Amino acid sequence: MQDRDTIDRRTFTRRTAAVTGAIALAGCVGGEEPGDGDETGDGDGNGDDDVAAVPELPEIEDPPDAVYVPTHREAMRMLEPIDAGEFRLAPMLSYPHPFWVIAGGGSAEEEVERIDPDDGRGVHMMFTLWDAETGIVLPVDEGTQITIYRDDEQVGSPRSPWAMISQEMGFHFGDNVSLPEDGTYTVEVTITPVSTTKTGDLEGRLEERQTATFEFVYDDEFRHEVVGGVEYLDEDDWGRRGALGPMDHGHGEGGHAHGEEHGDGHHDDGHQHGDGDGHHDDGHQHGDEHRDDGGHDDHDHHHVPYSELPDVDEYPGTVLVDPDADERPAETMDLPRSGDGAFLATLTEPGFRLADGDERYLLVSPRTPYNRVPLADMSLSVTVERDGETVAEPSLEQTLDSELDLHYGTSVADVQPGDSVTITVESPPQVARHRGYETAFLEMPPVELTIPEES
C-alpha cells in the first residue's frame, strides 16, 4: 500500500469533499486513518504551512496485464517551453510519484522495478522534448541530463532522467527529484544528439548537443496546486482496461476546455478511452492537425505536442492483416496486439523513399492501443514465409521519420502478397512507465500477419 503518512489530514479532507463518496471511502480502506502519524501537524488551523508533498494515491489490487485506467488524473505545473538549438522542450512539475523502470525482457520479475518516492519533499520533474521545426516529439532515450542549482550552488548529483511513457503525458523524460527545502531552483538540461536513424526532413538534423535552463519555485503554493489538483476517477473505472486521454498540454494544468488545436474537445479532461466505448473516431483528423501545426506553432507559444502517432490510414502501402481477422483494421484500436501493444505493419510500393532502390519497405509501428504513443526502444525482427519456407529474416531498425514518426523498418527485396510475416519482439520497450502502463508491453509474444492481395 501507498504510505499514507505523508498526507495531511486537512488536505485529504478537502480533496475527499470534492470527489465521489465511493472513492473517498476507498481512500480510507485498509488501515489507519489518513494523517495518522503525520508529523507535518494537524490542527494549527493556519492552512498554508503544512501542505502535503504528495496526494493520497490509493492502490489498485491485481491490475490486468494490459493498459488500464488508473485511479486519478495527475495535476502538474506547466512551465513555458524553452528553445535549445533545433530542440524545444516543455518542463512540467508534479509531486513525486511511483513509476516503474525496466532493464531487460520483463520476463524475470527483477527486470522491472517499482520506484516509490522518498518520504521527503521534492518533485516529479518532467519534460517533453521535440524538434522545433517539425513538432515531432523525440521519443528515444539518448541520455539527456539535468543538473539542479540553488543560488548558484549545485543541488545533488547530476542525473539522466528516465525515458517514460504515461497515458496523460505520452513519451517524456522524468524522474523524482528530492529537494532540500522550499526555494527557487534552476535546472540545466543537456540534450544529447539524436543518434537514432533519422529520415525525411529529420535526416542530418538534431546532431548538436544543446543546453537549456529553466527555473521553478518550490513552495506551499506549488504543493497546493499539484496535490490539490489531483482528480480522482470514479472507482468503478479503476483498473478497467482503457486509458486516460492525453492531458490538455496547451493550457496549463487540467480543467480547461480545449483550445483551437483540438477543436471538438475529443480529448476532454476526464474522458477515457475504454475497451468498448472509447472510440477515437476523429483520431486521424487530429493527427493531420498535429502534423500541420508542428512547424508553425507561433500562434500558440505554449503549445506542447503530444507524442501521438498517425492513425492506420495515414501510412503508405498495404496494411498487413491478422489472417484470422474478418476486416482490414481501420484504426489503431482494431490492430493486432501483443502484450496489449497495437502493431501496425505495412508493406510499401516498390521504390518507396525509405527503401533501397526499387525494393519495398516493411514498416512496423507498435503503439499504445488508445493514445497511439510510440513504443520506443524495442528490438524487433521479422520472419517472412511463403509456402512454409522462410524467405527473409531481417532485423528491423528503429527509425525516426518526419512523416511516419517513430517506427521499425527494413528494406525488403522479395516479399509479395500472400506471404506470412511474423513479428518477433526480441526485447519489449525499454522505457519507464507511469501507472496504467506498467503491466503492459512486457511479455510480448510474436505477432503473426499476412500480406493481403492488393486491392
Next chain:
Amino acid sequence: MVPDRSSLSRREYVRALVATGGAGALSACLDAVDDGEATAAPSGTDDPDSLPDRQHAWNDTLSSDDDGNVLLPEHHALVALSLRAEPNEEDRDTVEAAFRTIERAYEWSNEGLVFTVGYTPAYFARYDGSLPDSVDLPEPVALTDREDPAFDEYDALLHLASDRPEVVLEAEEALFGDRETVNGVDLEADLSGVFDRREDHRRTGFVGDGLPARHTDLPDVPESIHEEAPFFMGFRSGFRESQATEDRVTISEGPFSGGTTQQLSSMDLQLEVWFEQDNHYQRVSKLFSPEHAEEELVGAFGERLETASGLTDDRIEATAADARERGVVGHAQKAARARENGDPLLLRRDFNTVDGDRPGLHFLSLQRGIDEFVRVREAMTGADLDVPSANNGLLHYIFVNRRGNYLLPPREHRALPPADPGSGA
C-alpha cells in the same frame, strides 16, 4: 579549513583531512592517528638504484587480497602543478632531489608511499621538438556526445598514494616546503621554487573494503550501499584478469621506454538512482552482464567473483545480441570488447572521491598509448549497440566533468623532461 572532528568517525575525519590538505590538516591528521599506537611509516632507501626504473611499478610492492588481486593504497591525492617559469637544468636537479628525499623518507609500498609524476601535452608544447613517435600523448578531448569535460591544461600532476592518510598529507607538505623533515629525513629540496600548486584542481580519494559506506553522511551517498563494498558502485573491481599488466602498459621503445601514459577522467556518480531506483538484479545486469544477473554470478558486492569479473569470451561476444534480445548490456562486458587477444589494455588505478561533498570517481588508467584508452572508452560507450542509454552499462549514472592525459616518464626522466630527451634538446 580543518573539518570538525566531533561530527565524524575517525576514518571519515582522516579522509576529510586528506581532502582538505595543507599543514593544518596534516597536524590534525597526525593527532588523529596518534592514538597511542603510533608507529612511524616505514623508511625508504638511500639507494635510488634499488627502486624500479618505472614510476608506475607499484604492483610488486602493494598488498593483495585473498584471491591475489592487487589492492591499491587506500588514500590518494592528485596534486596539480603549474611551472613558475620555463624549466632549466637547475630546476631539474631540484625536482629530482625533492623526489629522492621522499624516497628516502618512505618505503616504496602501500605502508609507506608510492607516487608518480606525469606531464601534460601542454607541458611538452613549450619545447621545440615534439614527443617521439613512440609516445602517444594527444590533447584530451570529449569522447562521447554526452560529455563536455574541462581539460587538465596545467603542466604536471603528482599522484600520491598510501594506506596511511597522514603519509599522503605529509609527503605533499614536504614537497612544498612546509616542513624541515619528513618521516625523520631532512628535506634537501622541495618543489615550491619550481611549481605552484593548483589548489583549484587538487583532487583526493579513497578505495578499499567498506570505505564507500562510510560516506553515507553525505546527502548524495545512499544508506543502501553495501557496507563491505570497496567502490561506490557497490561491487568489487580491479580483478587480476581484468587488468593489464604493468609490462603491457609500458612504453617499450624510444627515450621514454619504461614510461607509460596516464589518463584521468573525473566524474560525478548518480548513486541515488543507482541504489534506490534500480534493483540489485538490474545493477548486476548493467555493471557486469545480464547473464551475470540471471545466473547470480556476482553475489551481494562481487564476493563470488574471485580473480576475474566472470567475462567469458561468450559473454563478451554476446554484447551486441544482449543489447537486442535482452534490452540491456553490462559495462564490463562492453568494455572487454576492446581486449586484444583476450588481454585487457588498461591498468586501472581509479578510486572514489567525495570532493565537493558529492560522490564521484577519479578514473585513472595507465596504458601504453592514449589511443588504447580511447578504444576502450569507445567500446565502453557502446554507441554501436542497439540499446537505450539508460540500459547501456553505466552511461546513465556517470557524468564526466574533467579529463587529462599525461606521460609518466621512466624514473630517470621524471624531472622536467624535454620532449625528446634523446635529442639533447
